[in-house]
Amino acid sequence: MRNLAIRPFVLRVALATWVALGTTRAMSGEIVPVRPDSNEATRAAAEVIVRGIWGAEPGQFGKVDEASRPGPMDFAVTDAGLYVLDPVNARVQLFGWDGRFVRAIPIGTRTADFLAVDERGRVAVLDAFVRRELRIFDPTGAPVAHVALPQSIGLASAVWLQGERVLIEERHAAVHELNVGADQRGAPAVVARSWTGRPCRGRGGTVQAIREGPQAVVVRTAGEGATSGSVTLQFPRAMSAIVGLESDERGRIYVATTSPSAAARGAGKTDIVLVVLGPDGRCTATLSLPDAYVTDHYRKLGVSRAGDIIQMQTTEDEVRFVRWTQPAPGAEGGRP
16 A cells, blocks of 8 residues: 655746736626736645555555546545545545545446535445446445436536535536435436536535636626626636636635646646636636646546645556645735
8 A cells, every 4th residue: 555645845836816906896797817927926835635556455546548548537625534536446535634545435336427525424426427327325435325317417517415415517507406315226316406507615606617719718606695796717828628616615716727838838738727716706816737637537626615726636657636725815926
């Protein structure tokens, strides 16, 4: 078994804090330029909090060397630690925030795509494409539910557990609440209700990110007492894709996109550009992170309740999870 001790290190990244126009109101439809500026880059401490080699032992991660190169597909950031979906080894692994392997939960399938963990430690794994099924386990790892996805749900793109509620996102747009019973034993679940946009922590209601042309993303919030509105993020280069939409308990929203790297940084390579929006809709930080992976997976970034940014990275030798911490307002390299 590989020792999973924390290894701190320092990377030079484009990390700048920007304040939008002083008259900007909360999600008021403003167009906000995204301008990571290397002249204002600050030295950001990043920790490798979990790492493990490829393999099947506890603390290692499975990979199949075929065309798509599947590896760890998804992960969940919780107060208890980091849960990682390791479908090649048919399990979910839990690591503590000290980097140590805690335990593995057998999930009985090697084709799971998405993972969710609630505040009680219940685990849900969603097979969106092959078996089209959802499995839920209690905090001890015992199975408590196993249902098929309703035929009415097309391409699933995420899953959440919220108390007794089970939510499935479809095509990064519609979200469906499912009625899931312990006695269904693989029978199709029933859709109780549906809406647009994924849950937004810290604000209530929902958030949605919509690509608008090659260089713009519209971020919309709505519903359940949340302040409704939108902000348009205007990127300096054409985007390849939107690869992340997260939120934290302080009401901040995190939008991640990939863009081709500058020619000097290597032809054919991409960067992850992460934009952080404050509760008032202002852009508070922009981070440029490496987009270096050798495996197929569905989640690049996760965000803790407090706002720590966790990135999964894969190399030919290992999987590692890196924690990036935002600077305080007015810190070195930022604008007060």
